[in-house]
Amino acid sequence: VQLVESGGGLVQAGDSLRLSCATSGITFSINSMGWYRQTPGKQREMVATITWRMGRTNYADSVNGRFTISRDSGRNAIYLQMNSLKPEDTARYYCTVARTVMAGVVPYEHNDWGQGTQVTVSS
Numbered sequence: 001v002q003l004v005e006s007g008g009g010l011v012q013a014g015d016s017l018r019l020s021c022a023t024s025g026i027t028f029s030i031n032s033m034g035w036y037r038q039t040p041g042k043q044r045e046m047v048a049t050i051t052w053r054m055g056r057t058n059y060a061d062s063v064n065g066r067f068t069i070s071r072d073s074g075r076n077a078i079y080l081q082m083n084s085l086k087p088e089d090t091a092r093y094y095c096t097v098a099r100t101v102m103a104g105v106v107p108y109e110h111n112d113w114g115q116g117t118q119v120t121v122s123s
Helices: none
Strands: 002-006 009-012 017-024 030-038 045-051 057-059 067-072 077-082 091-103 106-113 117-122
Touching (some): 002 091, 030 077, 045 077, 057 067
Antiparallel strands (some): 030 045, 067 077
């Protein structure tokens, strides 16, 4: 399973960016996908998630109303449209997929992660 993020960059406050996450090696059993972010010395935090079957979304309070997560089920890909960016949005953004895998006959949920893409917002 591979996840590759793209679309990060250096922008000014108020600008927009669109992140993409392309996956390969996943054939079925995706439960949800999402975006997390992390800055040095801090824990990785959830930004937005989307359930695969119903497309239900969930956002961190800090980005609600500014960011939009979407999915392309045919391509097993997700996107994050980020508007009205703020300097505090500066972080490395990671894509993750939660899928059901089997340990013998026991199913469990497993997360795969990409390498991340850097977003830097200057004031």
